[in-house]
Amino acid sequence: MTSVLYDVPGPRAVARNRVLGAATVLVVLAVIAFVIYRLYVSGQFDASKWYVFTFTRVWEQIGVHLVNTLAAFALAAILSLVVGFVLAIGRLSDHAWVRVPVTVITEVFRAIPVLVLMMLLYFGLPTLGVKMEPYWAVVLALMAYNGSVLAEVLRAGIESLPRGQKEAGYAIGLRKSGVMRLILLPQAVRVMLPVIVAQLVVTMKDTALGFIITYPELLYYAKLLSSQQGRPILQSAFVIGGIYIVMCLILSGIAKYLEIRTRRSPKLNAIANAHDPAADDDATLTEVIAVQKALRGKDQI
């Protein structure tokens, strides 16, 4: 996606950009300095506040809770992919008695906040006599929500395919299931892979809601740690937050990589143009400007 919004800056623009850049740096530095100053004044850098993190036991526990987070994420991711496929295919069905209920289910689960779903499973069901471990409440709520979101993603992918694909499938004598399984789904999955992985990042982040319904995951442990000696609230939030950010950045990186590959693939480009690949474009084409600049330099020589 090229949208060259500005020219290669001339001498005056370069000067102005430098001033604006300096101003940005100043503002950002001022904010960071203020935060660090407040942290310093309120004694957040004291050794006593970081003391808990010197114990191997604490790190072992962080490991255990990290595994809990990942366990919830892994199962929820797999189940929501399965549910997503089922709902997407159901919603594209030719039979109204399949399509209508599936549509209603998808829309309802997409509209209910994940936390409310978790609470329904964890606090609500016991009134009906069904007790549930927090782990299952987290996994099932994530499955229902992300499953219906993924269903919409897949459906959009299938609908973005050129009509000829389906028609050609029928023309060579495939049945409905064959057209879906052999022709439409593989292409839709490939086109939508970046979006699917991006949705998995959301799933990962949403496991952190489990702490509200007492599922012992990372954030739950952060809360636990912050009641320890010295009350290291911010410190444990920084440590645990760092872990979350690293995990999500890895997944986001995969999504980005898949997206770049999708954009390079000539096969997919024809399809991908149907939806909006501009959504996660990087920088607004400074690369283009840099190239222009470089080319111009050569011309003059």
Place this chain on the structure above:
Amino acid sequence: MDAVFGNLDLWSAALLNTLIVFFAGGAIALVLGVIVGAMRVSPVPIARGVGTVYVNLVRNTPLTLIFFFFIFGYPQLGLPKLSNLVLAVLAIGIYTATYVAEVLRAGINTVPVGQAEAARAIGLPFGQVMTLVVLPQAFRSVVPPMMSVFIALLKNTTVAAGFSVAELASVRATINDSHTRPGNPMEVLLWVAVIFVVLVLLLSWVQNALERRWRIAR
């Protein structure tokens, strides 16, 4: 129905708080998001860098953790005291701003290159290219995804309930802890779910209406 009519005071207060978090958080997200979105397409490399770091860092942090920072962390800093409701508004605003920024940037990228090139060809500088040519067109294609961001924001307001802000998702706990209030958890939570479904449908309807009205003929 007792769970609703027996506790009308509770429900109306909770709904009010949800709407406060939604609108105030949305306003912060919109203002901050426009600034960050503008930074990310600006000709100043440092501003782009700052915008990118902000978006990537905050978008990859669970909202629950951002709430954790604000509700439990902020009071540690010895700054002026703020109520949990205000802190929740700040947390959700700062989180949602990253999505607003990304939607705006995507919207700017949907404007055909020729438009910006033509604007540049007649000698408009960056500021005018943006305000006169690109942004007016971008805003139209931005409306549907922006509404999706706000629908997500509405659903995210429930997280505040986990941090002792009395909004819809916390009604259950209040009713459960008191012996004089009618209703059981299942009933209350189902009503909460119904309210959210209605509110989300309302927003989707606005989204569709705007989309139809502002569709660009290209």
